[in-house]
Amino acid sequence: MELEIRSLIKNYGKKQALKGLSVTLTEGVYGFLGPNGAGKSTFMNILTGNLKATSGQIFYNGEDIGKLGREFRGVLGYMPQQQALYPNFTAAGFLSYMAALRDMKKERAKKRIPEVLSQVGLSEVAGDKIRSFSGGMKQRLLIAQAVLDEPKILVLDEPTAGLDPKQRIAIRNLISEMAAGKIVLIATHVVTDVESVANRILLIREGELLADSSREELTASLSGMVWEVTIPQEALEEISGQYLVGNVSREGSTLFVRVISENKPEKWAPAPVRPGLEDVYLYYFKE
Numbered sequence: 001m002e003l004e005i006r007s008l009i010k011n012y013g014k015k016q017a018l019k020g021l022s023v024t025l026t027e028g029v030y031g032f033l034g035p036n037g038a039g040k041s042t043f044m045n046i047l048t049g050n051l052k053a054t055s056g057q058i059f060y061n062g063e064d065i066g067k068l069g070r071e072f073r074g075v076l077g078y079m080p081q082q083q084a085l086y087p088n089f090t091a092a093g094f095l096s097y098m099a100a101l102r103d104m105k106k107e108r109a110k111k112r113i114p115e116v117l118s119q120v121g122l123s124e125v126a127g128d129k130i131r132s133f134s135g136g137m138k139q140r141l142l143i144a145q146a147v148l149d150e151p152k153i154l155v156l157d158e159p160t161a162g163l164d165p166k167q168r169i170a171i172r173n174l175i176s177e178m179a180a181g182k183i184v185l186i187a188t189h190v191v192t193d194v195e196s197v198a199n200r201i202l203l204i205r206e207g208e209l210l211a212d213s214s215r216e217e218l219t220a221s222l223s224g225m226v227w228e229v230t231i232p233q234e235a236l237e238e239i240s241g242q243y244l245v246g247n248v249s250r251e252g253s254t255l256f257v258r259v260i261s262e263n264k265p266e267k268w269a270p271a272p273v274r275p276g277l278e279d280v281y282l283y284y285f286k287e
């Protein structure tokens with residue numbers, strides 16, 4: 001299975017949101033990571049057929065998705081950013097409606113709906129109205145509709161937006177469980193959403209791909225460049241002016257500051273630390 005994105009360009013008037021994006025995806029989980037405005041939604045909208053590219057093509061197993069049309073949409077599952085999810089529908093009713101929109105056969109929908117509800121842990125509330133659901137339950141229901149038709153390609157747009165840390169972990173685990181045999185694309189600006197689940201990280205900025213590697217390769221590229229310095233509160237401004245600063249933690253009046261710098265800082269007792277994906281993100285998106 002292969003999804004090839006070839007020289008994708010999208011202009012909105014004078015604004016170029018995608019500047020010739022090219023990448024080939026095979027089975028696995030991809031973290032599509034970039035700040036707001038990087039072009040993630042534009043790309044997903046083109047992939048899901050909601051927007052036309054200015055130029056460039058996308059091929060699924062060698063065939064242009066524009067030509068495949070419906071056939072391609074049939075292998076695609078899409079979880080949009082959380083939206084107003086019909087509050088008066090029940091969870092099962094909503095899935096049934098989504099199955100009808102997808103032209104799924106009645107029999108198959110009847111079999112799949114309880115299966116996916118069970119997969120996302122919502123069996124017991126299948127008959128409850130969505131309006132009574134927490135944010136995490138709504139996200140799980142959105143995942144359920146995305147995998148209802150057993151897609152080969154699963155596209156998730158900020159799947160943990162608005163969730164607390166515990167719910168985020170639950171969603172990430174759910175994504176891992178569902179990923180087998182699929183191309184899963186997770187678009188987000190939240191590093192921890194993709195850090196543990198993605199096999200490959202695609203960094204996107206201003207419509208261009210900056211990197212396409214494993215997390216290990218990306219963090220290794222910052223090896224020897226991440227330090228923790230110990231400073232008094234007053235030095236924070238000086239350090240922020242001089243270096244790229246990550247997490248700051250405090251113990252009494254002492255600050256522990258994560259710093260990314262090619263050269264070892266000359267003061268403040270720098271201790272080398274292992275780079276993480278968060279450091280990579282800061283480094284690439286420092287502006």
Ligand SMILES: Nc1ncnc2c1ncn2[C@@H]1O[C@H](COP(=O)(O)OP(=O)(O)OP(=O)(O)O)[C@@H](O)[C@H]1O
Nearest residue numbers: 012015016017034035036037038039040041042043
């Ligand atoms: N309909 C539009 N008309 C004009 N400009 C647009 C339109 N949609 C998006 N853009 C611009 O294109 C660029 C890419 O936007 P896009 O929404 O794809 O980014 P994103 O990475 O998905 O960000 P976010 O996470 O905020 O949705 C941005 O500069 C945005 O302002």
